Amino acid sequence: MINWLNFSMFLYLILFPGKDLLAQAVEEKASPPNIVIIFADDMGYGDIKALNPLSKIETPALDALVEGGISFSNAHASASVCTPSRFGLLTGEYAFRTPAAARGIGGFTPPVMDTNRVTMATFLQKAGYRTGIVGKWHLGLEWVTKDGNAAVLDAASGYSNVDYSRPVQTGPNDFGFDYSFIHPASLDIPPYVFLENHRTLDPEVILTTDVYPRRKENTEFSWDKKHSNDQAVYWEKGVWWRQGEMAPSFRVADCLDEITAQGLAFIERQSADTPFFLYLPLTGPHTPWLPSEAHKGKSGAGLYGDFVMDIDQVVARIQEQLRHQGLLENTLLIFSSDNGAYWPEEEILLYGHDSNRGLRGQKGDVWDGGHRVPLLLSWPKGIREKASYPGLVSLTDLFATVAGLLDQKIPDGAAMDSYSFLPVVQGDMEYQARTEMVHHSSSGMFAIRTSEWKFIDGLGSGGFTYPGRLEPEKGGPRGQLYRIAEDTYERDNLFAAYPRMVEQLKSQLEEIKNQ
Structure with a gap:
């Protein structure tokens, strides 16, 4: 049987030997880009040096993304706090349409969406992608419990009724991810465990206070003490986490490194033969601010700024792994954050560093500082010139944009709040994807x-x-x-x-x- 597409390309090249547009189109159609989303936690637009010349933080890897791709100056998370923002990113829908997803949740909360929900991962999985999530989930898990009741934490003892020896009944693998390696929620919320494909690693739990003292000799409380009680570990501003169950091998300071290592391992298992999607939601620079020794004291914005330097290094390591495997050229690398930074006026005055770059408010707020986020796109094969886009964009719009890039139809009823900005990716900086x-x-x-x-x-x-x-x-x-x-x-x-x-x-x- 004649392959008419290949025959047409052959005939075209004979008739027009100086042209290679059809060949390029066929090649791009045959090899869709890999997609990697690195999602920082509580990181501000103004932290990135290339987006804010007055930033007190050095961010060379993120600066390189700005210089080699598209940056968005008016991009917003769909909500100004963790769970609804992550829901919006993955579903292309405002979280307020699903009440369970419209607020911040704990580590024992059940899933905030039904398993029939079409997510970006579900969509890409059906489009032939290998899909993986490595990092912070924070969209709820259906834990198996020892007493058959709903999972709950006993605040007095610090223990829950969860049976960690049994896999969760509903988790990321039910929402389109072939592979998952996750921490259940934020790094200051129990339980402090890793789950791989729904199974808890090292399931014999202890309490955080079995390893970490609640206070240090020089502890001074600051504005963030209001988020923790007397049972929590609180050492200094930004360095605290709530009491609860923890795997014996889990160490809070090593969490970001472990997530990065597992993300690199997922990429290492991929090849150019099959496109892949990696969703890499990081646990930093959300509290606790525990920067590596390599970056401690190196920024001009305290422990938070030092921790942002660790996030920048994660980006560099992911890029290097992709480059090493020959995958970087055809990988759409997206960097963003789930909301604005938790950076009150006290910190702006203390360090002279404006994490939300001139906007009012911070994480949680309805003012722009709460939800305006950095959004950077890099794709060497598809984006060849630096550009800055001033138009209005929501993180919910990534779903429709990816669908447009692959020329795939989104199922009816899915991603209803997602508007494709594909023309922007293709170089049209005048295009307006949305008006409100x-x-x-x-x-x-x-x-x-x-x-x-x-x-x-x-x-x-x-x-x-x-x-x-x-x-x-x-x-x-x-x-x-x-x-x-x-x-x-x-x-x-x-x-x-x-x-x-x-x-x-x-x-x-x-x-x-x-x-």
Whole structure:
């Protein structure tokens, strides 16, 4: 049987010997790119030197991504806290549409989505990709328990009713990942264990306080002490984790290194014969801030800045592994963060380092500092020139963009809040993928933005910055309205001056929420 595509290419090249466009198209169609998403935890846009010349942190590997690819100056997580942001990235959908996914969760919470959910991993798996997740999951697990009841942590003893000798019944492998090596939640939330393909490694657990003293002699409490109780390990600002069960071999300071090693091992098992997708959600620079000895004291932003240097080194190591195996050229490498940095005004004043680069608020907040994130794309074969894209982009949009790149249709009903920015990847910096976006704070305060305006349906930050929520004064504004195109710091509340715009944006917000 004649292969008409190959015959057409052969005939084309005979007739037009100086042309190779069809050959290039066939080659790219035949070899879709590998996809690696490195997802930092609580890292700010302003931490990356190439995005913020005033950054006190050296980030050479991330700077190289900026110089060799596309950076996005107006990219946002779908929410300003861990779980809903990760849900949005993987599903292409705002987390508020799935109530269980719309808030931060613990390490024993059941899965926040059903197993019939189409994720980016499910989609790529069906497209012929080998898929893997290595790192922080934080989307819930269905643990098997000793008493048959729901998994729960006893705060008094520090122990749970989980039977770690048995595999979890529902986890990442049920959501499109062929391989999984995960930590259940954040690195300051128990249990402190690794699971490989749903089985807990080293299942005979102890308590964190069996290894780590709760306090050190020189311990001084800081603004972050409010997140832990007297049972938690707290050594200094940023260096704390909650009490709970821990595998005997688990060490908090080694967690990032272990995740990196397992990510490198996953890549090492791949080849150019089959495309692969690696989702690498890191546990840093989220608390506890435990930088390596190589970087301790090397930044100008304290332990946090030193830890960001470790994140930069992870990027360098992943790139080097891909290069070593001849896979870097055709790998779409995506770097981002799940929300803005947890970096209050106290730290900006202390170090002169603005982790969220000139934006109001921080992690958890509905203000832009809570959800504007770094987004960097590198793909040597497909992106050959440095570019910066100013248009509005959500991390939910990665799903549709990947689908467009592969020329694959997203199943009906999936990724409903995902808009492809593929033309941007192809070099069109004037393209606008979306005209509006909804923001969602840690306490459930909502906002909607357009290219010019941002309306917040409430008063206060909605998150970690004080005051989180304010009651309206009599006759005063009931929400916030900013001309965001000009007032990027969200200082001048125009709510009372533009009632029709408030009404229009609030109606638009409710319509999107109720879809």
